[in-house]
Amino acid sequence: LSCLGTRWLGRDMRLFAQLASTNELAISLAQKGESGTVILAEVQTRGRGRLSRHWESPSGGIWMSLILRPDIPIALAYQINMAICVAVCRAISNLLGLNPGIKWPNDLLIGERKVGGILMEVQAEGERLEYAVVGVGINANIDPSAFPDDWMATSLSREGGSEVSRTALIQRTLLEIERAYENLGSMEIYDEWRRRSVTIGRMVRISANSGELVGEVEDLAEDGALLLRRDDELVRVLAGDCIHLRG
Ligand code: BT5
Known part of the structure; x- marks a missing residue:
C-alpha cells in the first residue's frame, strides 16, 4: 500500500x-465496509449507468x-460527484496530457466523445449521508469502435495513440480523489468543475423529472x-x- x-x-x-x-458489490458492502474501500473489476457483466442504463x-x-x-448532510452529496469528476479529469490530464471536459452532470469527454462516466449512489440516514458509493468508469485501453456510433464513445488509448498504464492511472486517480x-x-x-464544463454556452435538451426543457x-x-436560459x-x-x- 505504501506504493x-x-x-x-x-x-x-x-x-x-x-x-x-x-457499484452493486460496493453497495452490498457499504453498511459494514470501511470508508475508502475500493472495488475493481477487469470485466463487468452488468455494469450500470444512471437511470438503470x-x-x-x-x-x-x-x-x-x-x-x-x-x-455531511444528504443535501450536499452533489459535492462528492463534483469532486470526483474533477479528480478523475486531473489524473488523466496530469498523467497522460489529455484534457478531459465534464458534460453535466457526470460524463467525462475528450473533444465531443465520452471517455468515461461517474455513477454516484447514496444512502441517507435521516438528513445525513450514511454512505456514498461512487462508480468510476474509464475507457482506458478499449476499442470504442465496438460500441454503437450514437454513443459517441472514445478511449484513452484511442485519443493518446498508445495503451496507457492502468496501474499508474488507477494510482493517480485514487491520489487525486483523496486530495479532492x-x-x-x-x-x-x-471553479475547476465549472472551468472544465463543456456544457456552458451550449444549446441543450434536458430531460428532468419536471419534463423536457430546451x-x-x-x-x-x-x-x-x-x-438554463x-x-x-x-x-x-x-x-x-x-x-x-448542435447549431
Ligand atoms: C454513466 O452513466 O456515464 C455512468 C457510468 C458509470 C460506470 C461505472 S464502471 C464502475 C461502476 N460500476 C458500475 O456498474 N457502474 C460504475 P450514463 O450517463 O447513464 O451513461 C450511460 C450511457 O453511456 C449508455 O446508455 C450508453 O449510451 C453509453 N455507454 C455505455 N457504456 C459506455 C462506455 N463504456 N463508454 C462510453 N459510453 C458508454
Missing part, C-alpha cells in the same frame, strides 16, 4: 476478474467503485445546478439528462 501513495483511500482494495457491477465494461477499461462516508475529497465543498473544486446553458451553480426565464435544473444540441 499506492494514498493515506486512507484504497487501504482495503478488492480486485475481481469479473463482477456483475462494482447499461454500461459496457469490457476488459481493458478501469471499472471501480469507492465506498465513502463523509459526515479532503477539499469537498471548496471553491477550488467548484435552452442555452448560462452557467453551472455552486450547488451543481444547471442554469429560456427566453427571459432562467431555470435551475438540479438533476437530469443532458443532450448537447
Whole structure:
C-alpha cells in the first residue's frame, strides 16, 4: 500500500476478474465496509449507468467503485460527484496530457466523445449521508469502435495513440480523489468543475423529472445546478439528462 501513495483511500482494495457491477458489490458492502474501500473489476457483466442504463465494461477499461462516508448532510452529496469528476479529469490530464471536459452532470469527454462516466449512489440516514458509493468508469485501453456510433464513445488509448498504464492511472486517480475529497465543498473544486464544463454556452435538451426543457446553458451553480436560459426565464435544473444540441 505504501506504493499506492494514498493515506486512507484504497487501504482495503478488492480486485475481481469479473463482477456483475462494482457499484452493486460496493453497495452490498457499504453498511459494514470501511470508508475508502475500493472495488475493481477487469470485466463487468452488468455494469450500470444512471437511470438503470447499461454500461459496457469490457476488459481493458478501469471499472471501480469507492465506498465513502463523509459526515455531511444528504443535501450536499452533489459535492462528492463534483469532486470526483474533477479528480478523475486531473489524473488523466496530469498523467497522460489529455484534457478531459465534464458534460453535466457526470460524463467525462475528450473533444465531443465520452471517455468515461461517474455513477454516484447514496444512502441517507435521516438528513445525513450514511454512505456514498461512487462508480468510476474509464475507457482506458478499449476499442470504442465496438460500441454503437450514437454513443459517441472514445478511449484513452484511442485519443493518446498508445495503451496507457492502468496501474499508474488507477494510482493517480485514487491520489487525486483523496486530495479532492479532503477539499469537498471548496471553491477550488467548484471553479475547476465549472472551468472544465463543456456544457456552458451550449444549446441543450434536458430531460428532468419536471419534463423536457430546451435552452442555452448560462452557467453551472455552486450547488451543481444547471442554469438554463429560456427566453427571459432562467431555470435551475438540479438533476437530469443532458443532450448537447448542435447549431
Ligand atoms: C454513466 O452513466 O456515464 C455512468 C457510468 C458509470 C460506470 C461505472 S464502471 C464502475 C461502476 N460500476 C458500475 O456498474 N457502474 C460504475 P450514463 O450517463 O447513464 O451513461 C450511460 C450511457 O453511456 C449508455 O446508455 C450508453 O449510451 C453509453 N455507454 C455505455 N457504456 C459506455 C462506455 N463504456 N463508454 C462510453 N459510453 C458508454
